[in-house]
Amino acid sequence: MSRTLLRSLLELRATATTTRPTTSQLLRPFLVRHLHQTPSQIDPLPQQTQPQQPPPSPNQPPAVSPIPRCGGAPRTTSPATPETLALLPLLAHQPGKKYLQLYIQGQAYLVTPGDQIRLPFKMPGVAPGDVLRLNRATAIGSRDFTLKGQPYVDENLFECRAVVEGTEAEPMRLKIKKKQRCRRTKTVRSKHKYTVLRVSEVRIKLPGQEEV
Secondary structure (H helix, E strand, O other), X not given: OOHHHHHHHHHHHHHHHHHOOOXXXXXXXXXXXXXXXXXXXXXXXXXXXXXXXXXXXXXXXXXXXXXXXXXXXXXXXXXXXXHHHHHHHHHHOOOOOOEEEEEEOOEEEEEOOOOEEEOOOOOOOOOOOOEEEOOOEEEEEOOOOXXXXXXXXXXXXXXXXXXXEEEEEOOOEEEEEEOOOOOOEEEEEEOOEEEEEEEEEEEEOOOOOOOO
């Protein structure tokens, strides 16, 4: 390599290193300007504004929550209107059995008096012979009339009682677990228990009627 070419390369490198600003040189004007200012003179950070939601209109109906899938969800019942109370005697005096669409722990059951309900779990805290009042229903009906709730019917309009008959157990299940390329096996045993209810009473409660 000739001396002239080497000299030109060294001059270009020196020029590039001297003209490139460092981080301290870039931040020096900013620091000097803010050090000589008082806290009241420093510009505050811009605040993010949240969009304002329009107020609900008075004619808009309230939102109705869907039917919950678990037993710990809050209950939502639709209060009885004067039109419902006026037509309730027609449903109460309808001959024949009344039916109910019940919800127990998120499971729907269509029952009439005398039906047996086999729950898919063991209900804690109950014993055979206990009487339970089921007060979560989405529909009550007879042959010609049906009362529907939004989503549940007011519990003051009907009364449904069920008697705990006992607990049933399924046959023992055996499941053999084995991993690939491994001779060792593991046997898992499971035997689930279920609570059995018998619907003893379904009746409509008219306004002014005393509870039995």
